[in-house]
Each structure stands twice: as structure tokens, then as C-alpha cells.
Amino acid sequence: MVEVTFDATWWVVVVLIVDVTIRVTAIIIVPRNRRPTSAMAWLLAIYFIPFIGVLLFLLIGNPRLPRKLRRKQAALNDYIRETSASLDFGTLRPNAPHWFRALVRLNRNLGAMPIAGDNGATIISDYQESLDAMADAIRQAERYVHVEFYILQSDAATDNFFRALEEVAARGVVVRVLLDHWANRGKPFYRHTLRRLKAMGAHWHLLLPVQPLKGRTQRPDLRNHRKLLVVDGKVAYMGSQNVTDSSYNLRKNIRRGLHWVDLMVRVEGPVVASMNAVFLSDWYGETDEILSDEIDLFEVTPGPGDLDCQIVPSGPGFDFENNLKLFLGLLYAAKERIVIVSPYFVPDEALLLAITTACQRGVHVELFVSEEGDQALVYHAQRSYYEALLRAGVKIWMYRKPYILHAKGITIDNEVAVVGSSNMDMRSFGLNLEITLLVRGEEFVRDLEVVADQYRGLSRELTLEEWLNQPLRSTLLDNLARLTSALQ
Numbered sequence: 511m512v513e514v515t516f517d518a519t520w521w522v523v524v525v526l527i528v529d530v531t532i533r534v535t536a537i538i539i540v541p542r543n544r545r546p547t548s549a550m551a552w553l554l555a556i557y558f559i560p561f562i563g564v565l566l567f568l569l570i571g572n573p574r575l576p577r578k579l580r581r582k583q584a585a586l587n588d589y590i591r592e593t594s595a596s597l598d599f600g601t602l603r604p605n606a607p608h609w610f611r612a613l614v615r616l617n618r619n620l621g622a623m624p625i626a627g628d629n630g631a632t633i634i635s636d637y638q639e640s641l642d643a644m645a646d647a648i649r650q651a652e653r654y655v656h657v658e659f660y661i662l663q664s665d666a667a668t669d670n671f672f673r674a675l676e677e678v679a680a681r682g683v684v685v686r687v688l689l690d691h692w693a694n695r696g697k698p699f700y701r702h703t704l705r706r707l708k709a710m711g712a713h714w715h716l717l718l719p720v721q722p723l724k725g726r727t728q729r730p731d732l733r734n735h736r737k738l739l740v741v742d743g744k745v746a747y748m749g750s751q752n753v754t755d756s757s758y759n760l761r762k763n764i765r766r767g768l769h770w771v772d773l774m775v776r777v778e779g780p781v782v783a784s785m786n787a788v789f790l791s792d793w794y795g796e797t798d799e800i801l802s803d804e805i806d807l808f809e810v811t812p813g814p815g816d817l818d819c820q821i822v823p824s825g826p827g828f829d830f831e832n833n834l835k836l837f838l839g840l841l842y843a844a845k846e847r848i849v850i851v852s853p854y855f856v857p858d859e860a861l862l863l864a865i866t867t868a869c870q871r872g873v874h875v876e877l878f879v880s881e882e883g884d885q886a887l888v889y890h891a892q893r894s895y896y897e898a899l900l901r902a903g904v905k906i907w908m909y910r911k912p913y914i915l916h917a918k919g920i921t922i923d924n925e926v927a928v929v930g931s932s933n934m935d936m937r938s939f940g941l942n943l944e945i946t947l948l949v950r951g952e953e954f955v956r957d958l959e960v961v962a963d964q965y966r967g968l969s970r971e972l973t974l975e976e977w978l979n980q981p982l983r984s985t986l987l988d989n990l991a992r993l994t995s996a997l998q
Contacts, residue, residue, distance in 0.1 A: 532560050548936075554993075580827055599780040599810060600627030602818050603950060609843040610926060610950060614820055616839060617948065620832045622822040623787060629779030630815030631947075631954055633929075635917070635961045637756045640747070640774040641671050647741050647776070648674035654684040654805070656740040656789045658717075660733065660931070661752035662689040664703040668753050676710040684804075687714035688792055690734045691721075698759040715796045718943075732826060734792065735942035737774075737931050738785055744811050746782045748945060749774035749929055750918045766912060768884060773851075773917035773961065775929055775947065779813020784821035788945055791823075817951040824932065825943030833932045833946050834939040838864050840922050844873050849921045849962050851878040853914060856891045856935035856992075866902035875904045878965050882911035888935065890991035893984070900974040907969040915965065919958060927955045 537553070556563035602625065614625045634640040648655050648671070655678060664672045679685045687707055694700050694716075707714045717734035719726050739747040751772035757763045758770065777785065787807055794800055824832035841848060841864040848868055855877065857865070869875050877899065883889025896906060909915035919929040930946035932938045949955075 529560055533557060599624050599783075600629070600812060601816075602627040603816060606818070606950065607843070607925075609839070613836065613839045613843070614948075617820055617822050617832065617836060620822075620830050620835065621828050622820055622832065623781075623784030625818055625820040625948075626780035626784065626810070627816065627818050628812045629777060629781045629817045629819045630813040631778075631817055631819065631949060631951075632776040633954075633957045633961060634774045634776060635772075635964065637751065637770065637772055638667060640749075640751055640772070641668055641753065643776065644739050644747050644753075644774075645670045645674040647739070647745050647747065648678055650745070651678045651683045651741045653742050654686065655742075656686050656738075656786065656793075657753075658688040658734075658739075658789050658792060659737050659753045660690045660735045661693050661697070661754050661758070662687070662703060663694070663697065663699045663752075663754040663759060664706045665699050665755050665759055667755040671753055672706055672710075675712065676706075679710045679712060685710065685712040686789075686793060687712050688717050688734070688789070688796065689714070691716035691719040692730065693733060715793070717792065717796060731941060733942045734825075735931050735938065736788070736792070736823075736945045738789060738945060740782060740786045740789055743782055743786050743805065743809055744778065746777045746785045747774050748777065748785060748931070748947060750916050750931055763884070766882075768882065768912050768914055770914050770916045771909065771965075773919065773929065777813075777819070777947070778811075779815070779817075779819070780810035781813075781819035781821060781947075783808050783810050784819075785945070788821060788823050792943070795827075815951070815953075817949055817954055819950075820948040822930075822946040822948060823944070824939075824946065826941060827943065831939045833944055834858070834861065836928065836946065836948065837861065837920065837934065840920060840926065840928065841865060841868055843926075844868055844922045846873060846923045847921070848873055848875045849878075849959070850876065850934065851915065851917050851919045851962065851965065852934040853880055853916045853918065854885070854888045854892065854933040854935045854937070855879055855895070856888060856937075857895060858936060858939070861934065862895065862898065865904065866898065869903035875902075876907060876962075877904055878907045878909060878915060878962070878969065880911075880913070880915045881908040881970070882914060884914050887991050887994065888937075890984075890988045891994070892935075894988035894992035896972065896977055897974070900972070900977060906972040907966055908972050909965060909969045913968075917961075917965075921955050921958050921962070924952050924955055926950050927958050929958070 533556070618624065634643055655675065657675070675685050704714070718732055720730050737749060737751060749772065751774050756769040786805070790801055790805065790807065822832055822836055838860060865875060879892065899906060918931065918933055919927060921927045927949050928946050930944065932944035932946050938944055
């Protein structure tokens with residue numbers, strides 16, 4: 511009888527060869543077209559936990575949309591740029607600073623819509639009031655209603671919104687609805703919401719669906735994070751708020767008593783056409799339907815004000831981080847005052863440098879964040895930057911629990927502001943499809959400052975002395991979260 515012996519040496523050699531191959535291949539593939547901090551984080555993950563690191567990289571290592579969607583986005587960007595080049599989008603306010611004109615040109619070159627004049631914009635900072643205001647606008651529809659929200663739930667708080675959709679659909683108005691697949695699937699009222707949309711006859715589609723059995727796959731944590739509503743191309747709403755109860759109907763939020771605080775903007779004027787273009791591009795991306803025969807994309811109507819507005823879409827469908835570059839341009843242009851409201855504030859090196867440099871230039875900088883966190887990883891990653899910000903001179907206001915300050919915006923001096931769906935974190939810069947509204951007009955900035963005053967009254971200031979006394983375990987959690995935030 512022949513005895514079979516097992517030589518473990520060969521297995522060690524094979525494992526060693528595979529390990530070296532993984533490490534060398536990672537150096538070639540990972541850093542390519544990736545920001546250095548992200549590349550370093552991925553390389554560390556692959557080097558310390560090679561097999562798990564490789565699996566994670568294959569699953570979520572590509573921060574781009576599927577090639578088909580990227581091609582559609584590029585084609586639409588070219589079409590919008592060429593079609594809108596010679597159109598009149600209202601009269602712009604005089605004496606715009608040189609830096610503002612340059613910033614508008616930058617946005618345009620990166621895929622943004624044309625800047626438009628003669629716009630009116632009204633800020634709504636009450637959660638239920640904004641839902642009811644959108645419902646009232648929907649009831650005025652004569653031709654179509656376009657709804658696109660990251661989270662869309664039919665619940666008690668949003669019932670008026672959905673009843674408005676049902677009423678206009680019953681009288682022949684076309685209702686088109688887009689909602690993010692991953693953000694809604696499995697959540698409370700998901701199936702009820704879809705049944706209600708079907709029953710009213712709405713044309714609805716899921717955004718960025720992850721449905722392998724239907725041949726629809728991409729990186730599973732890519733999100734369409736936009737929030738917008740367009741009625742007849744005349745009135746639009748956009749901002750940070752989802753269409754759902756302020757608790758998001760989640761048991762963990764209800765148990766903790768958490769409620770979201772948001773901000774929406776009602777917009778009228780030529781810039782509404784730009785918001786409609788964003789919706790129609792997302793509609794085309796999911797349906798292959800081009801609606802130019804039904805809708806004049808650049809049918810513009812003068813608004814009730816004289817604000818200069820530009821819509822800046824961003825996300826993995828674009829070659830550049832449009833929102834990040836817009837924010838950087840604004841921060842470096844500020845001369846006197848910067849007020850930032852961002853629930854998830856996890857800056858990259860460039861953004862952190864821009865903010866601290868502004869302080870060193872003598873600019874007064876304030877940052878509003880939440881005292882309570884709803885996402886542990888982001889919450890701790892955000893906290894890891896507080897010491898550097900406080901030492902630079904940033905005043906940090908923490909909105910008191912149990913409320914989550916979810917509004918997003920920046921004001922620069924007394925003339926320019928941005929609002930929208932984009933956080934100031936790496937997810938919003940690289941993984942989420944976002945929409946941002948750039949506004950020039952001191953009256954709009956003044957209205958945002960009023961809201962900031964309300965937030966300030968409901969917040970407490972975080973001091974450097976308090977921060978330096980935090981327990982060591984908190985510092986460890988914050989630093990670990992900071993490292994993982996770069997894995998994109």
C-alpha cells in the first residue's frame with residue numbers, strides 16, 4: 511500500500527505567490543485615477559487583509575456609474591450645452607465679481623446648466639410646511655409633474671403630497687416619479703408607496719436599481735441623492751428634504767426620538783428649466799425615453815425676482831467632482847464671512863485646507879452640525895476633524911439632540927449662497943448624484959442668514975477646551991472612522 515504524504519511547503523509557496531501577486535497588482539490598479547487618500551486607504555486594506563480587501567475592492571472599489579449610463583450622461587451634457595448656448599435665460603444682475611463669473615464658467619465647463627437671471631426663490635425651513643407647499647404647487651399643474659426624491663414614502667406626513675398627485679393624475683396631468691432603489695427598498699411603506707403610485711397611474715421608475723436577476727447591477731452603494739419637484743416647467747422645489755415623515759418612520763429613530771430638520775427652496779423663473787433638465791436626464795438614464803417631443807426643455811418663464819441662479823448637477827456620471835470644485839471656489843473667494851450647514855461633514859484635504867486657510871485670512875467661518883448622529887461611521891469620521899477646525903478658528907455650532915440638522919447650504923459674505931442635496935463629505939463628492947443651486951443675490955443670502963440664526967438659537971457652541979477633554983475611546987473611534995471614510 512502506497513502511503514500518500516502531504517507537503518505543506520507547496521501550499522505555503524502558493525499562498526506566498528498569490529499574496530505577492532495581489533500586492534503588486536494592487537499598486538498598478540488601485541491608484542489609477544483615484545485621489546491619493548482613497549488610494550492609500552485601499553492599498554492599506556488590501557495589504558493588511560489581502561483576500562477580504564480584494565473582495566471589498568471588487569465590490570465597491572469602482573466609484574463610477576455603469577458605462578452605459580456614463581455614455582448617456584455625456585451625450586446629454588453635450589446636447590444641453592450646445593442647445594442652450596445661444597438661448598436667453600433672463601437678465602443677469604450687474605457688477606458680478608470677477609471670481610463669480612469665473613466660477614460660473616467653471617461650473618458650465620464641468621457640465622452645469624447656464625446661469626439664469628430673473629429668478630425668484632423662497633426658503634421654507636419648516637418640515638411639514640414644505641411638504642404641504644409642494645402639494646399645493648402640484649395641485650396647480652396643468653400638463654405634468656416631475657418628482658425625483660432620494661426617499662419617497664407615502665405616510666401620514668406625506669399623505670397630502672400623494673393626494674395632490676392623485677388629484678392631478680385623475681384629471682389627465684402626466685405624473686412622472688423617480689426614487690432611489692436602494693434607499694427605499696425594504697423601508698417602511700415601500701410597497702405601499704409603489705402600490706399607490708401604480709393605482710394613480712403615475713409613470714414611475716427606480717433610480718440606480720441593484721437587480722442582478724434583471725441584469726441591472728452596479729456598485730451597490732451608488733445613490734441618486736437628489737431631491738426635486740418640477741411643475742409644468744414653471745415652478746420647482748429643491749433642497750435637502752425627502753418626502754417622508756421627519757422620523758423617516760424607522761423604529762430606531764422613533765425609539766431615540768430623532769426628527770430631521772431640513773430646508774427646501776421654491777424656485778420660479780428661467781432656472782426651473784435647468785432643474786427640469788436634470789430630471790429629464792435622470793429619466794432618460796433609467797428609461798431610454800427622450801421626452802423632447804412632449805416637453806420643450808428650454809421653455810423659460812421670467813420669475814418674480816431678479817436672482818441669478820445656476821443649477822450644478824454632480825455625481826459619478828461626471829468626469830469631475832463638480833460640487834467639490836464649486837465649494838472650493840466659493841471658500842477661496844470669501845472675504846468676510848462663511849457660514850456652512852452640513853449634516854455630514856467629512857472633508858477631503860483640499861476642502862479642509864480651504865476652510866482653515868479662510869480662517870487664517872481673517873474670514874469669519876461658522877459650521878453647523880448635529881450634536882446627535884444617525885450614522886455612526888460618518889458621525890465619528892466627522893468628529894475627527896473638529897480639533898483641526900477649532901484650532902484654525904472655526905466656530906462649530908452643534909444642533910441640539912434629539913434633532914438631526916439635515917439642511918445643507920453655504921453663504922459667502924452677503925452676496926452668494928448655495929443650497930441643495932449635497933453634503934460636504936466624500937460620499938457626496940464621489941458616490942452620490944447630487945443637485946446644487948448657486949444663487950447670487952443679497953436678499954436670498956439674508957433669508958438664509960435668518961434661518962442660520964434660528965439654528966444658532968437651537969444649538970450650543972463647541973469649544974476647543976471641551977473637545978480636548980473628550981475620552982480616549984471617542985478619539986480612537988473617530989480616528990478609525992476617519993480612515994475608513996477614504997475607501998471610495
